[in-house]
Amino acid sequence: MHLGCRTFLVSAAVGLALAPAAMADDGVSDFYFARDACGGTDPQNIRLDTELGAFTSGCGSLVGVTDAEDAMATPTVPLTTLDTTRKIYVAVVTGDFSGAGIGLGAQHVDVALTGKDAKNKVVTIAKDSHTKDAQSMVRGADYTEEFELPVKPDLKGPYKQFTLTLTVGGSQFAGYVDFGGGSFIELPTAPTATKKARVNRR
Numbered sequence: 001m002h003l004g005c006r007t008f009l010v011s012a013a014v015g016l017a018l019a020p021a022a023m024a025d026d027g028v029s030d031f032y033f034a035r036d037a038c039g040g041t042d043p044q045n046i047r048l049d050t051e052l053g054a055f056t057s058g059c060g061s062l063v064g065v066t067d068a069e070d071a072m073a074t075p076t077v078p079l080t081t082l083d084t085t086r087k088i089y090v091a092v093v094t095g096d097f098s099g100a101g102i103g104l105g106a107q108h109v110d111v112a113l114t115g116k117d118a119k120n121k122v123v124t125i126a127k128d129s130h131t132k133d134a135q136s137m138v139r140g141a142d143y144t145e146e147f148e149l150p151v152k153p154d155l156k157g158p159y160k161q162f163t164l165t166l167t168v169g170g171s172q173f174a175g176y177v178d179f180g181g182g183s184f185i186e187l188p189t190a191p192t193a194t195k196k197a198r199v200n201r202r
Contacts, residue, residue, distance in 0.1 A: 027083060027191060031074055033092075033166075033183040035059065048074045048164060052181060058095055060168065060176035065105060067169035070177075079118060079158035086188035088113060088126055088149040093178035094168060096141040103141035103174030106134045110167040111147055113185075115159035125155050125162075134171075141174040144182065151188075162187065 034053035036045040045053065061068050082088075090111050096103050112127035126149035132140070164185055168175040177183060 027086075027189050029077070029080065029187040029189050031162075031185050031187075032181060033072060033177065033179050033185075035179050046070050046072050048072045048162065048185060053179065056180040058176035058178050058180075060094075060097070060174075062097055062173070064097075064103065064107075064172045064175045065170060067167050068175060068177075069165065069167045071163055071165045073163040074161055076161050077159075079160055080187070081158045081190040082125070082151050082156045083188040083190045084151045084153045084156050088147075088151060088188065089186040090147040090149065090164070091182065091184055092145045092147075092166065092168070093182035094141070094143060094145065094174065095176045095178065096174045097176060098173065101139055101142040103137035103171035104134075105137065105171045107132050107137055107141070107171035107174055108167075108169060109145040110165075111149070112165045113149065114163045114165070115155075115157060116161040116163075117157065117159055122163075123155060123157075123159070125149075126151055131170075137171050137174060141171065156190065 031048035031050060032052055034047050034049040034051065036043060036054040038044065038055055038057070038059035092109050092111070094109065095101070108129060108131045110129040113125045115123050115125050117123060128147050128149055130145050130147070132143070166177070168177060
């Protein structure tokens with residue numbers, strides 16, 4: 001797969017537009033989509049983090065029609081219980097290689113969140129898939145796909161680590177995911193959580 005990168009000029013604005021509501025609520029743990037490289041020989045270190053990685057542009061496949069799957073894990077955190085009365089929020093900013101906002105073919109974005117409990121058992125917490133049709137992608141490849149994922153009461157945890165698996169594909173020249181601050185996940189945490197990871201939005 002040929003990987004490349006492109007710069008998202010609007011990523012900072014998107015991140016600022018989406019994030020403040022979460023920051024106002026103490027019962028939320030926020031994590032950026034972060035990575036340190038895109039392709040090449042340097043370690044990519046794809047993860048969920050409270051800080052942006054060394055690589056802060058867009059990364060994806062020039063072909064685009066082939067699914068690109070990234071599993072992004074948080075650091076190990078104090079045992080965290082999810083608030084099942086609220087939904088997990090995921091924002092995925094995607095764009096095209098040229099910057100013209102053009103993608104050929106429908107594009108799907110899939111997310112699946114798992115948690116690792118105190119006994120290291122991996123639990124599937126929530127998952128969803130959205131598709132943008134081919135006609136909309138022709139001039140609308142630069143967009144933010146938003147997910148609101150409900151959590152069943154029996155899946156509240158507690159957990160010591162979370163992993164978000166992101167799959168993007170189907171549209172040629174599109175599917176470049178922003179790692180500059182616009183793509184992130186908000187985990188609603190129960191009041192019993194004693195420590196929360198917060199994104200340092202500079």
